Amino acid sequence: MINGHVLSTGNEVLLGDIVDTNSAFLCRQLKSSGITVIKTTAVRDDMAAIVREIQSIASAADICVMTGGLGPTPDDLTAAALAEAAGVKIELDTAALESMKKYFDKRGFDLTPANEKQAMLPKGAKFLENLHGTAPGISMTINKCRFFCMPGVSREMERMFDLKVRPKLYEMTGHAGEIQIIRLMLFGMPESRVGQILSGFGLQFPEIHLGFRVRFPMIEVKLSLLKEVVSDSEEGMDGARQMKQAKLWVMEQLGSIVISDQGLTLAQEVGRLLKKCGQTLSVAESCTGGLVAHLITDVPGASDYFLFSATTYANSAKETILNVSRETLEKNGAVDETTALEMAIGVRTAGGSDWAVSTTGIAGPSGGTEAKPVGTVCIGVAGPSGSNSQRFLLDRGDRERNKQLFAAMSLEMLRRELVKNY
């Protein structure tokens, strides 16, 4: 295992003025280069703190990618800190200076003395050319750890990583392929239950990592296999086969709550099913207030199957647009299975689609009654071979989460009908 460390420097990170997206980017890149990131840190622009951190990393990691502190101002300390940590001097790197001059000449600027400071590198370090900004990067080995220092500006950093750092990492790791990953999406069970059901996984598949990620109200289960394991093992079972068996085992344990074995969300899976059959969809919403349509239309290409949705908050709109009968509304109220059914049938006709789904309920915080408390939602589905509706009680304590849960449940009811029909 090759251990990686990601280090950010900069007061702006520790003041919370910026979100450190660089580290997430670098974690992903290291992983796909075959390196296991064991830790990320961010420290202030403080010489002692940076030196201490570099020394600690140099004794624990094999590779460190570092961002920030390469600029021309006095709080840019990376080169000096590397030198101090390694016990060497800094000196002018003529190649780095040449590269900066070229960059400035091209833009008609003059180098300032402050810029020249940026070409002062620790003795023994190599400069990494920056084609998209002024600050040269630095590559240097301290103890057994190879450091790659890049600018903190994301755009410059990402391009320097791609052009200058990644090829060197590939050389070092002998890396030729990606890690195998399988993603399953679940809906309809709390994370704790899922964890309990899958608690035997580690014993069965010791070489595969099992991870959970809540994407409320769905849960993503991720199986991942490190590159090394992919070669044939003694029993002749290779990584791909292990992964396939692990996936089947997980799906067997979880049963019908697995909505996709491709990591698709409910809206993506519904879209995939509709596209496959060349059929279309309309939506009638009350309590979800446009969220079902929003989720559906977040999927690129949704215009292939999504025709129309009506958010009918007012009862008058339920009557005029969706043709819900006044009698139903007066007798049963807006939040009711029959109303949901008529909404689905009505919007299917209004939209001229093959399928329709409807929601009507009480998202809260107010509006609940004893008979229909906050969290009550009625969902209707209408399709080519009939229609049905159902009532649920799904309160998650606040309006936004209730809307999310109601919307997901309506997509799930629709998904089940779509699966049944094909």
Next chain:
Amino acid sequence: MINGHVLSTGNEVLLGDIVDTNSAFLCRQLKSSGITVIKTTAVRDDMAAIVREIQSIASAADICVMTGGLGPTPDDLTAAALAEAAGVKIELDTAALESMKKYFDKRGFDLTPANEKQAMLPKGAKFLENLHGTAPGISMTINKCRFFCMPGVSREMERMFDLKVRPKLYEMTGHAGEIQIIRLMLFGMPESRVGQILSGFGLQFPEIHLGFRVRFPMIEVKLSLLKEVVSDSEEGMDGARQMKQAKLWVMEQLGSIVISDQGLTLAQEVGRLLKKCGQTLSVAESCTGGLVAHLITDVPGASDYFLFSATTYANSAKETILNVSRETLEKNGAVDETTALEMAIGVRTAGGSDWAVSTTGIAGPSGGTEAKPVGTVCIGVAGPSGSNSQRFLLDRGDRERNKQLFAAMSLEMLRRELVKNY
């Protein structure tokens, strides 16, 4: 100086699957509580690594806020790691268990053995109640460092911080009361420009902290005053007056891009204006696909003014539901100012509302042409005294962000009309 440390645990952070926004939030909060964050770290869900990190922090920092690892699954290790680092056992905390039971009962779920594990805390630790999820937090002192452990789910973490952690930090740092805060919401200018325009703030108002938070596509500007300063200063200008002057100065610099001086989002501000006048709204969406209605209905009480929305992806729905003329659609196409105007007028009639807003555009990634590239959006507003529409080019490079930007722009056009009329 009180030294703070922010620690995240979770493989998903080190695999780069998620961007660690929790740390940025916590850095900001610690700072505004009078604590200097000296370092942030993220480590894997690995017992030895977490224990080592906790011990290192316990000998260097005064306060550590930690996120993740409180769930019910086997890779949730925080309680066990704290216990090991402190050299104590874990034991059942009956208060934590009671609190979880209450949370589950309210939702009609049963506690599983896996959940009971969540109530096992290190001896000597105190539990922090979680009112917005199942995982109890943990507060514990190791060496001289006080640890506050919160869930990794941002929503739960932020609320637990506000309710349970911040008051304790105030006690420890001597922040005896609330900090004065003013929030301004901006729309229509990039963060870098806003920062540049307000760069003189620090000189003018040295005692007030100026912070930015991107809530795409809006920017929240926060002015905050530390408690100590609020007492009368020598010149007799108290904190409240300073804050008022600072607010006026900022609003003067920024002009019309300030959409609310109460920190309200566009949807909240539009709702406030409609409610104030007792008027109603309908929405016609194409490219925003339900998002405008979703944003409007996320505001509690939206049913007071929001009547109806139609998401008309198909042209046939634009004709039949919104009464857009076939001639307009054939001559000008769906993405067009006249179409947007007819959509707004049509949905105002269909919904029977005082106001209406419409969107039609190309969110991408495909569907653009030379004349109408991805990012083109036409927005219409219809009201009691007339209607108008406008075309914009607002490409942010991906479908989801384009939808967000289009929706915000439509609410902004509506907001301006509402303001004009009163």
